[in-house]
Amino acid sequence: MLKAIDLFTQNAIMIKVNEKTIYFDPYDLDPDFEPHDADIIFITHPHYDHFSPDDIRQIMNENTKFVCTPDVKEDIQGIGVSEDRILTVEPFFDGYIDEFHFTTIPAYNIGKDFHKREYNWVSYIVDIEENKFYIAGDTDITPEAKEVKCDIAFVPIGGTYTMTAREAAELIKIIKPKKAIPTHYGTVVGSEEDREAFREYLVGITDVEIFI
Numbered sequence: 581m582l583k584a585i586d587l588f589t590q591n592a593i594m595i596k597v598n599e600k601t602i603y604f605d606p607y608d609l610d611p612d613f614e615p616h617d618a619d620i621i622f623i624t625h626p627h628y629d630h631f632s633p634d635d636i637r638q639i640m641n642e643n644t645k646f647v648c649t650p651d652v653k654e655d656i657q658g659i660g661v662s663e664d665r666i667l668t669v670e671p672f673f674d675g676y677i678d679e680f681h682f683t684t685i686p687a688y689n690i691g692k693d694f695h696k697r698e699y700n701w702v703s704y705i706v707d708i709e710e711n712k713f714y715i716a717g718d719t720d721i722t723p724e725a726k727e728v729k730c731d732i733a734f735v736p737i738g739g740t741y742t743m744t745a746r747e748a749a750e751l752i753k754i755i756k757p758k759k760a761i762p763t764h765y766g767t768v769v770g771s772e773e774d775r776e777a778f779r780e781y782l783v784g785i786t787d788v789e790i791f792i
Contacts, residue, residue: 587791590629591717591763593734597708600678604704604715604734605630608767609638616641620677623648624687624717625701626655629768633659647677649701670700671724682706685728687719694741695719705730714757718742718764721751733757737778738770745774749781759787 586594589608594601600619607629618639623631623646631652637659646656650668657663667677671686684702689695695718704715705728714730720743735751736742742764743751752760762778764770779788 606635607632618644626652685724687717690720736764737762738765740769745778
């Protein structure tokens with residue numbers, strides 16, 4: 581399954597499975613990367629490094645479906661997407677997009693105001709083949725995050741706006757996925773040093789995959 585994953589900038593993730601191409605928070609894609617191959621695009625929240633209309637235009641086509649929070653629906657329609665191709669979700673949604681079952685939990689900060697609980701922004705847990713993928717988006721260690729059951733976890737490590745590398749590793753120790761993949765570093769905040777620290781914190785505990 582991991583051969584079907586690409587991680588780009590921040591939380592921009594692509595997963596290919598069964599001739600379907602799924603994106604999460606596409607942002608800062610290479611200008612030459614214009615396959616228009618997106619079958620489904622998930623958006624966790626409206627911040628510019630997670631919801632980027634320019635990058636969406638690069639990968640969307642006339643059939644692309646969207647899963648998003650309500651506060652970006654109008655902007656998605658503004659780039660030419662019909663309402664029937666947009667599924668809006670809030671925390672604790674449980675349903676399907678095409679054949680893929682997914683749920684959501686709230687994604688928010690504790691003790692800082694960048695991502696407030698009342699904004700109803702989300703993390704996604706998506707069933708793909710026999711694996712549960714947890715795409716945390718921008719979050720801290722929350723009570724809801726501690727309850728996640730997944731096989732592969734994408735967690736932010738950059739600090740400032742999200743968890744630090746140490747905090748992300750602590751969450752991984754709690755939820756115990758088979759594999760952990762760090763995100764949200766190397767551009768706006770966070771560094772390669774944070775990435776390596778995250779890996780070191782989890783030596784002997786969880787397999788950490790790095791995508792560069």
